[in-house]
Amino acid sequence: MLEGPYPRPRRLRRTPAMRRLVRETSLAPADFILPLFVTHGDTGPIPTMPGISRLDVKGCVQEAREAAALGIAGVLLFGIPTRKDAEASGAVDPHGPVAQAIAAVKEEVPGLVVITDVCLCSYTDHGHCGVLDGHTISNDATLPRLARMATMHAAAGADIVAPSGMMDRMVVAIRSGLDEGGFEDVAVLSYSAKYASAFYGPFRDAASGAPQFGNRKTYQMDPANVREALREVALDVQEGADMIMVKPALACLDVICRVRAQVPDMPLWAYNVSGEYAMVKAAAQLGLADEKSAVLEVLTSIKRAGADRIITYHAIEAASWLGA
Ligand code: PBG
Numbered sequence: 001m002l003e004g005p006y007p008r009p010r011r012l013r014r015t016p017a018m019r020r021l022v023r024e025t026s027l028a029p030a031d032f033i034l035p036l037f038v039t040h041g042d043t044g045p046i047p048t049m050p051g052i053s054r055l056d057v058k059g060c061v062q063e064a065r066e067a068a069a070l071g072i073a074g075v076l077l078f079g080i081p082t083r084k085d086a087e088a089s090g091a092v093d094p095h096g097p098v099a100q101a102i103a104a105v106k107e108e109v110p111g112l113v114v115i116t117d118v119c120l121c122s123y124t125d126h127g128h129c130g131v132l133d134g135h136t137i138s139n140d141a142t143l144p145r146l147a148r149m150a151t152m153h154a155a156a157g158a159d160i161v162a163p164s165g166m167m168d169r170m171v172v173a174i175r176s177g178l179d180e181g182g183f184e185d186v187a188v189l190s191y192s193a194k195y196a197s198a199f200y201g202p203f204r205d206a207a208s209g210a211p212q213f214g215n216r217k218t219y220q221m222d223p224a225n226v227r228e229a230l231r232e233v234a235l236d237v238q239e240g241a242d243m244i245m246v247k248p249a250l251a252c253l254d255v256i257c258r259v260r261a262q263v264p265d266m267p268l269w270a271y272n273v274s275g276e277y278a279m280v281k282a283a284a285q286l287g288l289a290d291e292k293s294a295v296l297e298v299l300t301s302i303k304r305a306g307a308d309r310i311i312t313y314h315a316i317e318a319a320s321w322l323g324a
Contacts, residue, residue, distance in 0.1 A: 029318075032309070032310075033072070034067045034075050036060050037080055038079055038101040043056050048276055057097060060075075061109065066316060068111055068112045073113060077105075077158075078094055080206075082092075087131065091123040091148075100156075112159065113160065118146055118153065118161050119165040122207040127210065128216070137219060139169075139219075140169075147174050154186040161187075177238040189245060190245060191253055192238040192244045193221060193228075193232050193252070195220055196217045201274065201278075206274065215299070229259060233259050237263060243269060244263060245269045245311075249276065256270050257305045260307075264324065268308050270302050274313065280294050296322075
């Protein structure tokens with residue numbers, strides 16, 4: 001039995017003002033990074049991602065402008081090529097949609113940070129994140145292509161390149177390529193711990209990047225593992241990553257928490273992925289959850305777990321709710 005007055009935690013939850021006073025985690029528009037899909041091909045809504053569209057370069061600039069006006073920190077660009085091949089040649093095309101979108105956004109919305117996804121999967125006709133040797137994904141043959149892709153993005157004006165292909169030594173290959181090209185100032189955000197997740201489905205529709213055979217389990221991580229994530233992070237830090245990412249976010253809150261403890265001095269981001277987005281949208285549409293509360297709770301939980309910034313398709317809506 002406790003001696004003396006009984007503790008009453010509810011005292012600090014009594015009014016909105018009291019709750020605000022003791023709140024441990026807060027969200028701000030600057031916590032969010034908005035992913036954008038840019039193409040020279042068909043534009044328009046993505047059926048599996050309500051509210052998100054494939055954009056042309058002009059549409060991309062418009063979205064970027066809206067994001068900046070709401071206080072969002074940056075955009076993450078994904079390219080959807082009109083042509084795919086075994087070598088992913090579209091990935092290094094300096095006239096492709098990504099290169100043009102980088103230049104246009106930097107020119108028109110200079111205050112926004114421009115980040116690019118560096119991966120071959122939407123550019124390969126087989127849909128894997130690396131080039132093939134038979135039916136295996138060749139790690140080391142992929143590296144120079146990733147380095148060239150990153151350098152092309154840097155030349156177009158990207159501030160940060162974000163390799164997402166889970167190839168071993170991709171960070172050091174990209175860092176060396178950037179430095180040799182004179183792009184020492186361009187930062188690398190590594191998708192260090194990226195899992196073979198069921199929550200990327202809608203994205204693969206959006207970018208038409210589903211693998212044509214097999215799956216991504218020989219390079220993306222097994223969702224059952226967390227110690228392995230710590231090892232991936234340690235390697236990326238050694239290889240020269242400036243920032244670290246965990247992906248997906250909501251299914252990996254414990255991973256975010258463990259990585260945060262392992263690298264307290266590194267910027268740590270989390271990717272609230274397409275399937276996590278679509279799940280909340282679907283629940284809201286079915287009347288199973290209040291959308292605004294659910295979205296803000298999800299984003300708060302990701303920050304509370306230890307992420308500094310969140311890449312999220314909810315960015316525009318969440319930023320406008322927070323600002324309102
Ligand atoms: C490319 C890439 C993917 C995502 C981001 N970069 C797809 C994948 O790895 O299958 C998923 C993003 C999302 O689901 O929102 N490798």
